[in-house]
Amino acid sequence: MKKIISLILLLALFSCEDALVEKPKSIAVETFYNTKLEMESAIAAIYAPLRTGNVFGMNYISLIECFTDYQYGRGSWAINSDFQGLNATNIGRTDGVWTDVYRSIRNANIVIMNAPKGAQLNATDKSQSVAEAKFLRAFSYFLLVRNWAGVPIRTEANYDVLEVGRSSEADVYQLIVADLKEAETNLPDSPSAPGRASKWTAKTLLADVYFYKGMNAEAASKAAEVIASKKYSLVPVKTVNDYYKIFGVDVVSTAEEVFYIKFSHENGQSYTMMLHHPGSKLCGGGGYYGIYTDSDKNPIIKNWNQADLRRGLWYNWNIGLGTTSLLTLKFIDPAAPSASANANDVPVYRYGDVLLLSAEAECRATGKVSADAVERLNMVHRRAYGYDPLTVSPVDFKVSDYDKDLFIDLVIKERCYETACEGKRWFDLKRLGSAKLKSIIKANTGKDVADKQFLWPIPVAELSYNSKISPTTDQNPGY
């Protein structure tokens, strides 16, 4: 018997080290990133954090819309439209943007670091994977730098360093431009699926980066490349309802889609729900009616030509403030199975953006109003009035009527109408400089913009757990 016992103990001794090794039935980081399929799923993981309710799924784009001069926040979003900086509730929202966008950057860095080592990847697979990751990393940093200025830079070189301090705004832009130059060279000519980046997506983003920084000649030339590629065209529209060929829930992709964040009922967004009142049933999951405007009190809306089909993309709904309250019709999903399952894609760049950017940047760079620039503006304008974008129409603007300043104002006005509810206006005003921004917002809303409105605070969680950023000297002004 004693022999048996010692045998058991002996066997146990031999087997135990092996039994204590965990075999988790999950994929280990160390063995991944070798095949094309593995790489594809790692790249898809860079997109995922940008789609959350914190970012393009609702909060980020909603905040930017609250900061416009044509809409107002309601409830907990109302305070944003006072332009006096963020309160704690909304800082909670910007904290969420920060966290998720940095998760996207982490996932991009993992791809940039691992793709070149992929055992079963050919040279093109490797360079395309890195290019797509760099495009998305640039996209993320561009989002961050516009709202927080200089932020901590995390690349493949320091992605696992615990604490990293703030970099200068110039350094962040340098990284963005370098990443996009590689992306525009190595990305494929067409996206491998709608919603993914191509060479032309990268060029559009690079044009926008130059444009935002006031490098108008570079911006115009990048936009011209995109236009010359003939990859995109405006979707013709005859009636208001035709706009659902662009913004509708069933649209898989369109000729004017340059870069959209994609959603479906199975994996949807909450932004559409944010925009509607439960009574209107235009969002199947109810509605926060968290952003609204007023057809009588807001001058931009009031002065909007009723013949403009885009003005038809709004509906009056009494949210308790009277019958002139107005909600958007651009994004509707009556069949959404729940509040967070709306299937409308959220556009980041449409071809109309590229045309208007090109027109304005060229005019700013040359100081002249060219026939080409006016034609690009007209393409967008005609379509909005139900005309063929490519044919001369009665609503066309004429070159002879405009000098540089008038033309630029006209393009910015057209951008406001064209991109309403798409998270654009605040940045269009910001790039005009703080004095001009303040005067435009004052004129349209009667409100003064506090300086602390321009940048968001570094999250307290970052200050608490990252000793390289001092809460007393490194925080953005006003917080």
Added chain:
Amino acid sequence: MIANLKHEISKTFAIEYGVKLTKNETNKENSSGGNRGGSLISAIVSAPPTLTPYNEDGTYRNLMTAYPFISNAIYNPLNYLNETDDNSVANIVQANASVFFRPIEGLTVKIFGGIENNDSRSDYYQSLKFLNSQGYAGVSTSQYTGILNENTVSYVKTINEKHSLSALAGFTYEDGVSKGLSGSGTGFLSDITETANLSAAGTPGIPSTYYSKSTLMSYLGRINYTYDNKYLFTASFRADGSSKYSEGGKWGYFPSGAFAWRVKNERFMENIPIISDLKLRTSWGLTGSQAIGAYATLNQLASGKTVFGKTQYNTFAPGTSLPGDLKWETTEQADFGLDVAVLEGRFRLSADYYIKNTRDLLNTVQLPPTLGFTQTIQNVGQIRNNGLEFTLDAGIFKGPFKWDINANIAFNKSKVIKLYNGQDILSGGVGVVFINNIQNLLREGEPMCMFYGYQDNGYDANGMPQYKDFNKDGLFTPADRTIIGDPNPDFIYGLNSTMSFKNFELTMFWQGSYGNDIANVSAICNTLDYGYGLNMLKEVYYNHWTPENTNAKYPKITNKLNMNFSERLIEDGSYLRLRDIQLAYNVPVKATNISWLKNASIYVSGQNLLTFTKYSWFDPDVNSQGGSNSLNQGMDYYTYPTSKTVTIGIKVGF
């Protein structure tokens, strides 16, 4: 259902078999967390008293559209109560078998095998009548299988009737495998199917499964030696190997020893008859904790989904928790105790002093969000707990009026001795509407889990709350935070009392806690969150800041408050509660001559009927976020409160 069988096959051989079947059914209500009416408790407290729960046509009132300024989070509480169903059933089988072999007198070889199987299923359904709901059904099942094998050899020997020796050595192995499967769907035509037909959902969710396994292996040995029933020695040693820890840190070694002196059995005690029992005890030992989940040290990829076109694509990336190198958390404990009984056991007192030094404390550590990971588990440092515990049993009165009490009190002091990276460790912040970062903190030299926030400094000229510039740098920044409260009680106590007179019996159970603070997070939405149509305490109306009343308890009524976690949310959580009281009348059965009736009693009992506390919210016995590894202790955040119940009953025995 329990069954136990024991069979002595021969003098040297025996087998034992036991099995236990348990069925647990649970019905849950949505209760915890939320804000501005976004959870059951929050909605009950926050719903505007100006509105009725139903519309005139009998449908539920939609509170979210009741006023243009109202919170978009607020639900009609009846939605949660009536239109959601959340229940789970667990079937648990525990079976074990042992083989005993006794080759010689005193020597026993025992081989024990046990298996636990826990199959459970949870069903959640949200009906079409729930606000803006198109019907949601979710079903999840889980299977846990645990195996335990113990192989021990024990030997008992008494020599000369004075030396009593027993020894045990063995090897044990246990593992646990958890598996689960869940599915869901949204969009149902009818509530009839509830969770019985997920495939009827308009939008099916993605099914998910999980698997985890962990293993624990131990070698153990123990020797007990008793001399003349006066001196008792124990020495033991165990080596534990856990799969959860990193290579090189899997094994922990835990020796311990104990000594007790039964003083009463000494000859000199025979002259002190008033003392009926006296025993002194001391012990020292190391114990290990493996209170972490499996796979915390592995670099694993988490899967997810994203959309391109209208199609879902797989994503693989690391999760949000950063894996790290981990080893056993070890606690060294020394204990000194005294048991004394007097007057033939009528009064018994036990007193214990202990000191516990824990090193390699396992805790969740938050990471800077820019890292892309939000948290990690680490062996963070050393803490010390020391304390005193007393238990007193007393038969105060004997005779027709009988009164027995059992009282206990425990004092514990915790202190963070060392944090390995020298920096404070902050818990993950809880945020409620405009107050973010409600946090606890570990700091060297301080007790565990202190509340960390700002010190209040009255109001500015506009009635906005001000905070002290704690670090005196002229700026208001997160560096001005300091320790503002202590969730650890000075002592906790309890009292059981049983009084009987003739056929009446009155029992009471009192319980209390003294000196602990509570962070009253629940109060934020209902005392400070103005302008969203939420129900408020009456006190807010009578005592808020106005130009005339600048020293008010509450700030100016405005929706533009910018507030922080500060002393104003910290309250004294001391309480004394009558947990249980029962008055029973035992029917004198014998006098009735009813032979088939063995006993009968009539009773009335009540639970939680009386609570003495200065705490302002509904239940001081609260710890909303406090799990075992959690730093977020002492928080009251819309937890389902303890209920008061009164029961009247009859007990009859045949």
